[in-house]
Amino acid sequence: MDVISNLGLGFGVALTIQNTAYCFIGVLLGTIIGVLPGIGPVTTVAMLLPISFTLQPESALILLAGIYYGAQYGGSTTAILVNIPGEASSVVTTIDGHQMARQGRAGPALGIAALASFFAGCAATLLIALAAPPLATIALQFGPAEYFSLMVCGLIAAVVLARGSLLKAVAMVVLGLLLGLVGTDVNSGARRFNFGMTGLADGIEFVALSMAIYGIAEIVYNLEKQQTASIVTGAVGRVWPSVTDLKRCAGSILRGTALGAILGVLPGGGALLASFAAYTLEKKVATPPRQFGSGDMRGVAAPEAANNAGAQTSFIPMLTLGIPGNPTMAMLIGALMIHGIAPGPRVMTDRPGLFWGLIASMWLGNLMLVVLNLPMIGLWVRLLRVPYRLLYPAIIAFCCVGAYTINNKPFDLFVMGFFAIFGYVALKLDCEPAPLILGFVLGPMMEENLRRALLISRGDPMVFLQEPISLAFLVAAAALLIVIAAPAVRLKRAEALNE
């Protein structure tokens, strides 16, 4: 069996003392920032990028990936105990999780969240191991036309699945694409949109841009909200759920995992959407008696399984196509490029140790996370007592040091200041930043593939419709847009995303 020998190779990489240590650091950091509201995986991964310069690419990727899926575990702790999502993807966990905590069942709520996450994480990692190789084989045959259409389809899907106004999300994608073009054009050497500033010759630094929007702008936005935290600090009690509880939740965990795994693969999906969808589904199909909203354990189990499965499977498009589904994946692509590895289907064949090592480390990391989260829950609760007024200057400080050390360029700090203001305005105007970030990363790739496709076809745009795979992507994109524009679906979407 190929998969088994490959996994053997992967565990060989992941189980070295060094990589095990980085995996542990990654999931530990992930848990911490997951628990802390106001700092997410995007900012953390960005802050750690300069550190990952000094590591082997395998170790760097294992470390950074651990932060992302570790955050999904940590987020549920805050959601259950404080009624504030520690991570955006644990918003729905607050609904039933915090009710359970108020009824004195915080322990089992935390326990089921961790167990559901563990099961989903393991199952979804297996899915990556099985699905990625055939997908990469297909992707190897893609030409520029296919890639261009795939990116169009991916961006449209990201927009459709984003929350809020569709029109604004499309505009944010286009703006992101434009911002991605700032700097020197690789083909002609022409300097574009540098406004006479030499600092922009290499384009806008991605890390500075994303830290400005996800770090600084978010902080300013959070500062104006009055935090009304109601921490349930009483005894957390027994953490292990009873056998009856487990039986009751088994179906929800399975459904959550399946739904999360599918939605995670879609661009713009990932953990956040998965948890919303799983909760909505659970409210419809769970066997009565249902007490959703007033402390139903399945309302914790399903979304927690889904957000973990989604977090894992969102690695699939990144690893097989080199296309990021969410801002964290875009960051990991950045990390690979820093190490001189072009993300895409070739990574699997050219650097099997990197690919399978990452997958093996995910199992390892999920196992560590259960151990970190169940017995050590008291420690994380104490972490929640750190007031935000101490936390946010620290985040700003690490963002600034991180942004500077990427290129040792003071100019990047000015970029960060500018986009912090932009990010705040965008948040105030209900413009979701994720589509902008995806557009930014895909901008240069899209231009290059469009240019090549049209060069081959001698300027005939029909090439995108004549290649069958390319046509399929475009039809899918059009179908998504038409479906979402239909009034009935639009209502449903608003309902599902705003619950």
Add this chain to the structure above:
Amino acid sequence: MRIRAPRDFWSGVMFCGFAAVAILTARGYTLGTAGKMGPGYFPLLLAVLLAALGATLIARSVVLSGESISRFHVLPLAVIAAAVCLFGVLIEPLGLVVSLAALTLISAWAGAQFRLAEALALAAALIVFSVGVFVYALGLPLNIWPSL
């Protein structure tokens, strides 16, 4: 004409503004043809699309009604953005200690619950941590003290 959806209206204005800047800047770039795209081709395509999307948002905002914009807290935003830029100005000539102290104190002051003693302690802790981790443990090329 009344603006019924201020958030849509102002996002439309913002997108149109970005598009206008892009179109004006890209005037001088070679367009080329579809088969042989110049550096101006794709940017102009995107800028025109962005302008169209922005205009649609503006047009829609006088027809459909939407939520009003919550108050802008300009002061904390301006102070923190300025602190970030100041860090960029100070880091090379004055080094990590001074620039981190300035950054931490200014950004802590921007919040509503500023306490001087606490902020000083926080700045000291962050400086010790950053120097220890970034300079000594990771060996990143950062000046610690002012280079005279």
